[in-house]
Amino acid sequence: MYGNPQRRSANDVQELRRAAGRWLKQRREACNLSQRDLSTLVGTDYYTFISQLETGRGRIPPDRYRAWAEALQMDPKEFVRQILRFYDPATYEILFEDA
Template sequence: MYVHQQRLGSEEVQELRREGGRFLKELREKRGLSQRQLAAQVGADYYTFISQLETGRGRVPPDRYRIWADALGVEARDFVKSLMRFYDPQTFEILFGD
């Protein structure tokens, strides 16, 4: 049975998620959006979902990457590549190196 090597409880994974959350917050603030406004644009039912992501307690759902990129005013490819650094660093390293 496959077990994901990045257990949610590991401190390294948690720190990467926090960094990813800071990345998302910077993009949102650069765009001049509140958490409520971003939640509305990406179709989140609750603005607290945005807060959870920005504190590293979740991930942007992959099926929503394009919607998030559009809402944050960034290219989808660049957005996903950046998220991969935080969400799946092993795959990022294989694909893009340092």
């Protein structure tokens, strides 16, 4: 499993996760979904997983990005682009900073 924090401090990584959680919550609420609704749509067993993500404690597994994009009514490429800002900022910078 890949766990490299990309040479960022633990505090920096945690702040990025919290920012990702805020973004996910905004998207969920914009789609008028409860945490339980979203959990069902993305195929998680427990809606508490959504709560954990929204508070920055965890991350979406990459093999589930498409399901999340669909649930949050986003183009999958745009969803991945946005989530990379938080989960993999080094790759995001290489791919999108000059775009």
